Amino acid sequence: MADTLGTFEQAVMLAIVRLGNNAYGRAILNEVQVRVKRDVAAGAVHATLSRLEKKGMLASRVEAGTPVRGGRARRFYKLQPQGARALNDAWSAVDALWRGLKRPLKGSVRLRASQ
Amino acid sequence: MTVNASPPSLGELILRAFLTERDFETVSGDLLEEYRENVCATRGALRADLWYWAQVLGFAWRDAGSWAILFAAVFLARTAIDWHMPTADFHTRSAISTLAAVGIFLAAGLRAGSRSGWSAAGAIAGLATAGLALPLQFLGAGMLLVLWHDPTIVAAIRGSGGLEEVYTLPLLTVLPGILFGAIGGALGARTRPSRPSGHSLSP
Numbered sequence: 430m431a432d433t434l435g436t437f438e439q440a441v442m443l444a445i446v447r448l449g450n451n452a453y454g455r456a457i458l459n460e461v462q463v464r465v466k467r468d469v470a471a472g473a474v475h476a477t478l479s480r481l482e483k484k485g486m487l488a489s490r491v492e493a494g495t496p497v498r499g500g501r502a503r504r505f506y507k508l509q510p511q512g513a514r515a516l517n518d519a520w521s522a523v524d525a526l527w528r529g530l531k532r533p534l535k536g537s538v539r540l541r542a543s544q
Numbered sequence: 545m546t547v548n549a550s551p552p553s554l555g556e557l558i559l560r561a562f563l564t565e566r567d568f569e570t571v572s573g574d575l576l577e578e579y580r581e582n583v584c585a586t587r588g589a590l591r592a593d594l595w596y597w598a599q600v601l602g603f604a605w606r607d608a609g610s611w612a613i614l615f616a617a618v619f620l621a622r623t624a625i626d627w628h629m630p631t632a633d634f635h636t637r638s639a640i641s642t643l644a645a646v647g648i649f650l651a652a653g654l655r656a657g658s659r660s661g662w663s664a665a666g667a668i669a670g671l672a673t674a675g676l677a678l679p680l681q682f683l684g685a686g687m688l689l690v691l692w693h694d695p696t697i698v699a700a701i702r703g704s705g706g707l708e709e710v711y712t713l714p715l716l717t718v719l720p721g722i723l724f725g726a727i728g729g730a731l732g733a734r735t736r737p738s739r740p741s742g743h744s745l746s747p
Contacts, residue, residue, distance in 0.1 A: 472606050473602065473606075498573040498576050498580075501569050501572060501573025502570050504567075504570040
């Protein structure tokens with residue numbers, strides 16, 4: 430089984446999948462913010478991208494920058510097979526936990542379960 | 545979109561200390577693009593600068609936070625020992641805690657210099673270590689005082705320099721932090737192995 434992904438790691442990797450060929454740092458940051466519905470620190474996204482790249486789940490390439498970013502280069506990220514496996518495993522794990530339960534849960538279900 | 549707006553140049557300089565050469569150009573470019581295209585337009589110049597500083601602080605905390613926690617832990621451990629085991633001769637304790645602090649600043653500077661290839665990164669890492677440790681040290685000392693304030697402890701606090709020392713010493717470590725961080729940074733930048741730049745542009 431591949432490494433277990435945290436929720437934020439999944440958010441970053443799914444943002445890369447959604448963005449396709451446009452998955453560079455700033456676009457990933459904005460996509461993650463939209464999905465998690467809160468402000469996210471650029472440092473948190475950068476640290477996650479670096480960690481996932483070191484684990485071999487992502488690959489990156491550098492391309493020339495645009496005038497609005499002062500010509501500074503952009504790093505584009507791409508999901509690797511190991512990353513796709515980890516994402517699929519993460520989904521399977523959650524799916525197995527929820528299987529057979531009706532959503533949304535009601536408070537009474539939680540009460541009965543705790544008795 | 546505010547194409548010509550510029551984030552605080554000091555913030556960009558400090559950011560460089562917490563990133564590898566490989567990442568500085570792309571990350572600072574991402575922040576600049578977001579600053580110009582989104583943050584300035586929606587929040588105004590002053591709040592956009594605050595946003596930029598918050599991002600820089602986030603990178604600083606992720607990098608120097610562990611050094612700051614370690615430094616604060618050494619300070620609080622020394623404080624707790626002085627309060628619980630009073631002594632007339634503080635020489636050995638002072639030597640150990642001072643050496644530990646110097647080691648932490650040197651290590652933080654060495655790592656920053658080695659990573660960025662920039663000597664000044666060590667001074668910034670030392671400053672960040674001492675600066676980020678300040679609230680932890682003040683809060684920690686306050687918590688120690690809340691936990692232990694019986695007459696024996698109060699007498700031990702007086703005997704070890706008083707509360708004034710507990711609350712001024714952390715401030716006095718900022719300058720040595722910069723100095724030893726700078727030494728570490730210079731060593732790190734000089735001795736780092738050559739690395740591929742990772743800046744190969746695709747066609």
